[in-house]
Amino acid sequence: MSVRLQVNVDHVATLRQARGASYPDPIRVAELSELAGVDGITVHLREDRRHIQDEDVLRLRKVVRKLNLEMAATPAMLTFAQRARPNTVTLVPERREEKTTEGGLDVAGHRVVIAEICAELSKTAIAPYVFIDPDAIQVQGALDIGCAGVEFHTGDFANASGESQVREQLARLQSAARKLTDQSPALVVAAGHGLTLGNVELLVREVPQLGELNIGHAMIGDAIILGIQQAVCAFRRAIQNGQRGRRMPEDRS
Numbered sequence: 001m002s003v004r005l006q007v008n009v010d011h012v013a014t015l016r017q018a019r020g021a022s023y024p025d026p027i028r029v030a031e032l033s034e035l036a037g038v039d040g041i042t043v044h045l046r047e048d049r050r051h052i053q054d055e056d057v058l059r060l061r062k063v064v065r066k067l068n069l070e071m072a073a074t075p076a077m078l079t080f081a082q083r084a085r086p087n088t089v090t091l092v093p094e095r096r097e098e099k100t101t102e103g104g105l106d107v108a109g110h111r112v113v114i115a116e117i118c119a120e121l122s123k124t125a126i127a128p129y130v131f132i133d134p135d136a137i138q139v140q141g142a143l144d145i146g147c148a149g150v151e152f153h154t155g156d157f158a159n160a161s162g163e164s165q166v167r168e169q170l171a172r173l174q175s176a177a178r179k180l181t182d183q184s185p186a187l188v189v190a191a192g193h194g195l196t197l198g199n200v201e202l203l204v205r206e207v208p209q210l211g212e213l214n215i216g217h218a219m220i221g222d223a224i225i226l227g228i229q230q231a232v233c234a235f236r237r238a239i240q241n242g243q244r245g246r247r248m249p250e251d252r253s
């Protein structure tokens, strides 16, 4: 089975919200991503609604083949998920002041609450995942609560600098993935956060249990770099068309 790639389109919504405009549309980017071959679309509906809005999730649900909703483990978000019915929900920790998700969920410390939310999601045919740091205690917590998948937070791996730090973080991920699949081979092992073209190859090679990746910031950033020439050409053409159709002031007399 090839490793599934899910693109996180939150960053498109961030750009839209910065202007309060209707574009760029994360749903359009999701559709184009599917056409380009991604296996799923991920969005994080944050409690402060700073990028993705409720309506985006509901629209995405209608048009994409596979939708993964990242959300805080709260009753309000559970109610929303039961209404939106994404294919999977990934429970993440959330702090309002953070720029992005800064670490994994403390599943080990909140087993009962998280197990209840996972059970409710499963009843609505939504596969529950938890986003955790690649640590033995959290892996055990995930194994205890009855989730369908685990996404490992790869932020520490992405931020590691130098050979020995990178090796150390890979070893953490390898050992966590091994413990998870040894004890529950049916669980999906996912990973995400800070993945780039510069580190994803190494991660996939070194952690063979990985079946799914969620990538946002770097992919949307690369899309800007790769697409800017086409955008400039399109605007240039529109301006030239306008110029060709111009009536000069003297023509109006």
Ligand code: PXP
Pocket: 008, 010, 044, 070, 090, 092, 100, 101, 131, 151, 191, 192, 193, 194, 195, 214, 215, 216, 217, 218
């Ligand atoms: N997975 C989870 C659970 C996340 O919270 C995020 C960030 O929204 C990602 C993956 C994607 O991270 P990045 O935008 O750094 O690729």
